[in-house]
Amino acid sequence: MQKVLQELLDLQNLDAQLREVRDLLSTFPKKLAEVEARAAGAKAEVDGSKAAQVETIRERKKYELDVEQWKERVRKYKDQSAQVKTNEAYKALQHEVQTAETEIAKAEDRLLEQMVAAEEYDRRVKASEKLLKEVEEVARGARAKIESDRGTLEKELAALIAKRSQLVSGVPENLLDHYERIAKKHNGVALAEVRDEKCTACGMRVRPHVFQEMRRRGSDEMFHCETCTRILYYVEPESSASIPASTGHNHSAAVPGRE
Ligand SMILES: [Zn+2]
Structure with a gap:
């Protein structure tokens, strides 16, 4: 992660x-x-x-x-x-x-x-x-x-x-604002885990290319659930290996501070 x-x-x-x-x-x-x-x-x-x-x-x-x-x-x-x-x-x-x-x-x-x-x-x-x-x-x-x-x-x-x-103190201010804004809307829960390619907070399916990018080692993009707007994170299971680093993805929904 x-x-x-x-x-x-x-x-x-x-x-x-x-x-x-x-x-x-x-x-x-x-x-x-x-x-x-x-x-x-x-x-x-x-x-x-x-x-x-x-x-x-x-x-x-x-x-x-x-x-x-x-x-x-x-x-x-x-x-x-x-x-x-x-x-x-x-x-x-x-x-x-x-x-x-x-x-x-x-x-x-x-x-x-x-x-x-x-x-x-x-x-x-x-x-x-x-x-x-x-x-x-x-x-x-x-x-x-x-x-x-x-x-x-x-x-x-x-x-x-x-x-x-x-x-x-280690989190950029705009990111902190972003986190707090989302948390405020969702009873303090701004981040949602992705499991089975779904947002665990609202159940919305994550688009395959987003999921793939989330799993890519070294990816520094931030993704949001399209339905509930929570920040998504994915924990790679111990056994499966990360997808090798690749380039060329560009997701507009990934900029912190923008919803
Ligand atoms: Zn969601």
Whole structure:
């Protein structure tokens, strides 16, 4: 294969590796965001259960106060009962006492409900705190792994970039432009191998005289697929010998930089 084609092929392989590394690197922000979202979710669960716990404590205090206030009224009505003069007034006070006692019973029921609920919230708080600890532990590991993988890939990327700039320094600028223009059109694949006298990228048959010229030792022409415009290269099988050098071919489609 021509030296220049080999260089372009090396460049194409390098560009494929670069794309792969860059694609991988581009997935890291999303991976990190997923880790943070899981940790934030677990934290929100703890906050939510703690808020519910605080709310039950607040309500319990309110019902405790209700009980106290109704008990205070009962005491007051009973004191008053001892001093009333009429039967009606006494009955009215007795009725007030009954009402207050009903309210005490209701408040005590609510209080009991709140205490049962509080136990449930205590359990929820403990469970969510335990889960948060586990999630944070996992998140720490995941973050470290992501950062370490990212570091490795960034080093790899820097090495590939250095290797690429070294490689392209040996390639004429117009040829490099030509390569990049074709690569851009074809998902980074500017060169296509010819196998069975066909372009392996699009399947188009290569004209016999072109194929013959490609195989000629010492040929320095560059050929393009007539259909997909990719730069063609041919790797001579180990066993078959190259066609001896000959002259007289002139292919207009072979000038780099012209498509
Ligand atoms: Zn083709």
